[in-house]
Amino acid sequence: MSLELLLLGATLAVVFYIWQRRAFGFWQRHGVKFIRPIPLLGCTREFLTARVPFFEQIQKFHEAPGFEKEPFVGVYMAYRPALVIRDLDLIKTVMIKKFQYFNNRVLQTDPHNDALGYNNLFFARSPAWRELRTTISPVFTTGKIKQMYPLMVKIGKNLEDSAERLGSGSSVQVKDLCARFTTDLIATIAFGLEANALQNASSEFFYHNKAIFAVTLRRAIDFAIIFMLPAFASLARVKLFSKETTKFIRSSINYVLAERERTGQKRNDLVDILLALKREAAANPQKLSTPVDLDYLVAQAAIFQTAGFETSSSTMTLTLYELARNEALQDRLRQEITDYFGDEEHISYERIQEMAYLSQVVNETLRKYPIVGYIERECSQPAEGERFTLEPFHNMELPHGMSIYMSTLAVHRDPQYWPEPDKFDPERFDPANRDKLNMDAYMPFGVGPRNCIGMRLGLLQSKLGLVHLLRNHRVHTCDQTVKKIEWAATSPVIASKHDIVLRLEKVSV
Structure with a gap:
């Protein structure tokens, strides 16, 4: 019996060794310079052992010694080969000029058990994403944003009142204050709901918004699969939102949709767009590639809520x-x-x-701290016709399904594009200096047709929050203020490992 086990173990070890040599020989066989992997973990040991967040792992690939002159570098995401693009012209080719080969994201959740994650605009795959983008885009036109603006100002005044209540000289956890502001703002302009996060410390909306980015061991595993091994999404049944958060979002949006249908009220917001989508799907069920049910509608609201809450509050905080x-x-x-x-x-x-x-200051924050930190795409080669290659840098034809990554954080902090990259200098974006900038090296909202749909709204709510906070207050560092920001290793987006605490001072205008 022991001899049989020994032989079985030896056989498995040999099979594993051969498989791994084959898997980890991909870039060498294609003549592409690559970062050497280690068994099982590939090139992602630091991310998989929770030492660095995913966006920093991509930054480390971009900045790996010995690849400074390379347009791209081969890596292994665990056992899967992937390409990290460094050259700005090639980034533009992938994201814009040859977008037809890269219209899907790498990230995926379980298509069978995670309707809220899989069906929303951010994760949706072609052709569903294009239909969704066309449908939802009207929410973000200048005209619609101007219609929403009075509601935004009301929340801005609530932010001022909250700062007033905190009292001059108080030490404030800035992210908490800013996140309460964006929670209230998104709830009112998207759904017509009052989240009351600024007035109510135990706001349910705020609790669930925070829970989306709170990482437990189970959530860390889910995020690792979503980011790196999407092929296992169904097997592992990964979900973008926890069961508790899913239940809250589903019930909240279901209530709003039902009330809006019952009353016939129109607010020109996301809910009106979703109801129009529902009616169109009922009238022309063959027109859309994805069935429109309640979870499909809730999925769009959920990602809108999630993205609007986190990105703008982080921009304000930083x-x-x-x-x-x-x-x-x-x-x-x-x-x-x-x-x-x-x-x-x-x-x-x-x-x-x-x-x-104000624009210069916010632009410089997003230059130094691009909130997502990286961009990713999946290569989709056609069954027939011209296929994508890495010309003029290499004659390699990328395999169908290959993951492509670009580090916005690394590009935004590259001294060849941004002198003294660690210095916070809004003068970089002074119109007088426009001719000195390479704007291809600035991509805080992504690049190309799948860039951030809410860019204008996100910028506006960040600016509005800053104006309302700073018109009657100043912020100062204090003994609790971190000297240098360290990244939170388990956060899916750029976030400080430690609370950012500042002293708030009331001043007269």
Whole structure:
């Protein structure tokens, strides 16, 4: 018996050795320079052992010593070969010029058991994503955003009131305050609901928004599969949202949809768009490639809520952190706020769009801290016709299904494009310096047809929150303020490992 077990073990070891040599020989066989993998973990040991977040793992690939002159570098995501593109022209080719070969994301959840994750605009695959994008885009037109704006200003005033209640000289966990603001804002402009996160410390909406990004061991495994091994999504039954959060989102949106249908009220918001989609699907069931049921509608609302909550609150938080560390820049921004609004109670849409220095400050925050940190696409080669190759850099034809990654964090901090990249310098984006910038090296919202659909709305809510906070307050560093931001290793997006605490001071305009 022991001899049989020994032979079985030896056979399995030999099979594993041969399989691994074959799997890890992919880039060598194709003559592409690659980062050497280790058994089982490939090139992703630091991510899989929770030492670094995924976006930093991609940054490390981009910045790996010895590849500085290479347009791309081969890596292994566990056992799967993937390509990290470094050259800006090749990035533009993949994301824009040859987009027809790269219209799907790598990321996937379980298509059978995760309707809220799999069917939303961010994860949707071709051709469903294009139908969805066309349908949802009207929510984000300038006209629609202007219609929403009075609701946004109301939440901005609530943010001012919250800062007032905290009291001058208080130490504030800035991310918590900003996230409550974006929770309330998204709830009201997208769904017509009052989340009351700024007024109510135990807001249910806020609790579930935070839970989406809170990582337990099970959630960490889910995210690792979503990011790196999407082929196992169905086998592992991974879900984008936890069971509790899924239940809350589904019941909340179901209630809003039912009420809107019952009353016939129109608010020109996301709910109206979803109801129109539902009616169109009922009238023309063959027109859409994906069946439209309640979960399909809820999925769009869920990703809107998730993305709007996290990205803008992080942008605001990191902007305030940098302004607290650079008080001369804060003085200049506060002066612009005073020049534009003075004692005016209402912050108009047109005026906030004209604020040049505010735009420079936010642009520089997104340059230094691109919230997602990387871009990914999956290569889709056609069964017939011209296939995509890496020309003019290499004659290799990429395999169908190959994962492609680009590190926005690495590009945004590359000194060849951004001198003194670690310095927070809004002057980079002064219109007078426009000719010095390579804007191909600036992509905080992604690039090409699948860039962030909510870019304009996200920028506006970040700017509005900053104006409302800084018009009557200043932020300062204090003993609890971190000297340097370390990334939270288990966060799917850029986030500080430690709470960012600043001292809030009430000042007169």
